[in-house]
Amino acid sequence: MKRMSKVFVILGLAAFIFSGCQKENTKAEPQVQVENDIYIENENDPKKKNDLGPKKSKPKLSKDLKQVEGAKIGSVSSYVEDRQVWNDFIDKEQIESAKRYEYGSHLPRILLESEDAKKANEEIDEIAASIEKKYKDNKDDMEANEIGIYASFSVYQDDKVLSLMIENYDYWDGEYTRYTVFNFSLPDGNFISDEELMADLGVEKDEILPMVENSLREEQAIYTKIYYRDIKDSSYIYNPSNYTGLVLNDLWDNYGNKDRQIYIDEVGKPVFVFAQYESPEMGRCPSILKLKTNNFDDNPISDEYLKMAIKLGIDPNDDKYQAFMIYLGGAVDENSLQETLKKLHAWTNVFLNYEDPSMLVTIKESQVGDLPYLVGEQCYLLIPKYKNASVALKELEISNDGKLKEVDNVYLDSNACCGPTFICQNMSDLGPNGKITIRYRDDVYEFSPSLSMKDGTMTLPDEVLNGEEVFDWSKQIQNETYSPTMYDIMRSLIRVG
Known part of the structure; x- marks a missing residue:
């Protein structure tokens, strides 16, 4: 009995200590306040202060959030609803067509009580009026239930921001899809800038442009690999990756003059609206671009340049240098072309994991027939310092006064690449027929090797x-080893006879 009594005493004491600890832990836990139905984390949360990891924002959802009927699936909000414009002007027999989730006509109404929300609704009123006018102007030509006027929208909301995107286009005018973006702070309902919107995701202002550049370059490269990998003739110039430099130039020229370029999509991912630029209208890039980030790849200097600089004992951060260049050889006939591409392959083996670089080749349209032909014979590889630098090639010729002048060339003027670039032009010391332009944001460098x-x-x-x-090179070059795709492209451009 005495032994059992000791056991009960010990258990009782343990329970008392555990109970005390539990009360202390309860007091130490960060409290969660509720204001205007929005959950707000306690700023004194000790876990926040001790978090040394990358700054990330997690959606903190209001308890009143619900799926917005008519919006893109996944859209939730307590401040947005579908206007159901079909009730205002669309004839009864075509209402079901307008109600469709896909290829329907859905526009949002913003329920925030603020002056900025009022301005946004007035802008959406104009879109609705435009749809109504086009419907009335063309309804006699509509077949069955197909109205040919489409609109959709997405919504994202957390405890800090409300982000909307509207896209609309119509069959009748044949215009490009129009994208309209609105971003608000919560709960006051005031407009916020793209920088303030991205801050909600833990992205600093100076990180946004590099994120757009990186995402564009990667998207263009992936699209090229998937859909253009089998091209083996001069039509390679229409590869998306051959436009990347032009799109970057377009971006740098206009980025600071535009607002409402970014929205958060229905699943919380940031999206950049390229539709405000000229490039997507010319088929050079997607109209909207999902932004991606890699915290381990934030160095603006390319891996290839960095490796070569270290190997050659050059300070990679020296602002004086713009690029590396390697002479590869000639492209006069099949034999010289093979030798040239063997040397290129030796470099790509080490630095690009056998991937082909971009190509800028001086070609002209033939006077006889439509096939272009090569007007350059010397080939070299350009490795720009910055991974997102654009690389362009301009054709030159000697004028009557003996000076070099630029001439129009449809095959070169509509292209600009990004990253390591294979270039073919004449490099005579008497008069090179090409001028290379390397641009990184506002820094432009031109030269003729x-x-x-x-x-x-x-x-x-x-x-x-x-x-x-x-x-x-003698140890790196392997016999009969080169890119068959690049060989076929270049071989198709070499003039025979």
Whole structure:
């Protein structure tokens, strides 16, 4: 009995200690306040102060959030509803068509009570009026229930922001899809900038443009690999990756002059609206671009340039240098072309995991027939310092006064690449027929390399480094090993006879 009594005493004491600890823990836990039906985390949460990981924002949802009927699936909000415009002007027999989730006509009404929300609703009123006018102007030509006027919208809401995107287009005018973006702070309902919107996701202002650049470059490269990988003739110039440099130039020229370029989609992902730019209208890039980030790849200097600089004992951060260049050889006939591509393959093996670089080749349209032909014979590889730098090639010719002048070339003027680029042009020291432009945001550098007619050495400006000594080519080059795709493209451009 005495032994059992000791056991009960010990258990009782343990229960008392556990109960005390539980009360202390309860007091130490961060409290969650509820204001205007929005859950707000306690700023004194000690877990927040000790969090040394990457800054990330998690959606903190209001208890009143619900699926917005008529919006894109996944859209939730307590401040947005579908206007159901079909009740205002669409004839009875076509209402079901307008109600459709896909290819219907859905516009939002913003329920926030603020002056900015009022302005946004007035702008949406104009879109609705435009749809109504087009419907009335064309309804006599509509077949069956197909109205040919489409509108949809997405909504994202958390405890800090409300983000909407409206896309609308119509069959009758044949215009490009129009995208309209509205972003509000909560609960006051005031407009917020793209920078404030991205701050809700833990993205700083100076991180936004690099994120757009990186996402564009990756998207263009992936699209090229999937849909253009089998191209083996001059139509390679229409690859999306051959437009990436032009799109970047367009972005840098206009980025600071535009607002409402970013929205948060229905699943909480940031999306950049390229539809405000000229590039998507010309088929050079997607109208909207999902933004991606990689915290381990935030260095603006390319991996290839960095590796070569380290190998050659060059400070990769030295602002003086713009690129590396390697002379590859000629492209006069099949034999010289093979030797040139063997050397290129040796480099891509080490630096690009055998992937082909972008291509800028001086070609012209034939006077006889439609097939273009090569007007350059020397090939080299350009490795720009910055991974998102654009690379363009402009054709030159000697004028009557003996000076070099630029000439129009439809195959070159509509292209600009990004990243390591294979270039073919004439590099005579008497008169090169090409000018290279490397641009990174507002910094533009132009030069024309030359090849000595005495000893065949390449002459470069001080800003461009000769990368010939990056390794012993005799040990790297393998017989009969080169890119068959690049060979077929270049072979199709070499004039025979």
